[in-house]
Amino acid sequence: MICPYCGHNDDKVIDSRASDAGKVIRRRRQCLKCAKRFTTYERVEETSRVLVVKRDGTRVPFNRENIVRGVQAACGKRPIPEEAKSRLVDEVEETVHREYEREVPSRAIGELVCEKLRHLDEVAYIRFASEYHRFKDLGEMAQEMAELKERVKDGKEQARLF
Ligand SMILES: [Zn+2]
Structure with missing residues (x-):
């Protein structure tokens, strides 16, 4: 020094x-x-944290959990190995960190998930794509789907989606 x-x-x-x-x-x-x-x-140097730019312009830290929940919800009871789902999420996460340095549009993440689900399971892909386009945002969608699941569990609402 x-x-x-x-x-x-x-x-x-x-x-x-x-x-x-x-x-x-x-x-x-x-x-x-x-x-x-x-x-x-x-x-320790702060590791670079990618921010997700939502459609309304707000920025939130990248959150793998949102992708996990979106994928889980879309896959539902489809016979898809857990391993394949987590590999899909890994690939999405890696792509995001490789291709986006600081900010990634939430839309780009949604499209990545769509693209990968399409190769994995057609039904899951369609569920995801339709829900995703309805909500326009992965975090919002994951939350809504989790709430829906709870309501279905409570029997208050029949599964209008699945
Ligand atoms: Zn000196």
């Missing part, structure tokens, strides 16, 4: 302690030339 007092580029660490529940390491250093002391902080 360059000494803030004399600009010399060599020091020794005289004290080192974790703070903020281990997220930050604070180091007291002493310049080997002028012997003055200064402090540095070390923290």
Whole structure:
């Protein structure tokens, strides 16, 4: 570290302690030339987090769970192995992180899921596509589908979808 007092580029660490529940390491250093002391902080770099741009323009952190719930709901009781579903979600997630650096339109995620479901199971694909186009947003759709499932479970509403 360059000494803030004399600009010399060599020091020794005289004290080192974790703070903020281990997220930050604070180091007291002493310049080997002028012997003055200064402090540095070390923290893990924030990993790049992709934001999803919803149709109304708001941005929310990318959330794998929304895709999982959307896919689960679309697949319903179709004989599709869990492994195939989670692989599909993995692929969508990887594509998003590979092709979008900071922001991804929610529409693009929906289309990716549609495309992959189409190869996996036609019925699930149609369910997903029709629901997705109705809601226009994966998070909203996942929530609605979860609520619907609860209502169906309660017997208050027959499955109008499945
Ligand atoms: Zn110095």
